[in-house]
Amino acid sequence: MEDFKAAFKIYSDGSDILTTDQLSKVLTRAGVRGNADKMLNEAQAGGDKDGIDFLTFQTMMSRKLASGESRGDVERAFKTFDWKGIGVIPLKDFETQLTTQGEPLTRVELQEVMKVCSGDDNMFYWKKFVEALYGQNS
DSSP, X not given: XXXXXHHHHHHTTTOSOBOHHHHHHHHHXXXXXXXXXXXXXXXXXXXXXXXXXXXXXXXXXXXXXXXXXXXXXXXXXXXXXXXXXXSOEEHHHHHHHXXXXXXXXXXXXXXXXXXXXXXXXXXXXXXXXXXXXXXXXX
């Protein structure tokens, strides 16, 4: 998933390894509950004790997200901003929410999200984002 690649690249500072502190920041930013030390120890079983590589990170985050908020929960959250119910949110509105509410995203993080799910029409395609997180709806 592109969003996992972007998160790994941003938080690992371009390194091939994500440390415990960096993983903790990813979890906090993503709103995922978990102990980074414990997660890293479980993921490392005989591996590099300094951190985890991208493949391990992707697998771990996929499992963690799958056990977290459901697809329906995420869709309901986006629908509060999608007044017309068409799967898009005005980019400016979405950007304002991501940079001012909760734990605000940095400009770099925001740009990574926008690369994946925004169009030339200044709209954020939240249904595309949900599909990137959870896969195609069957």
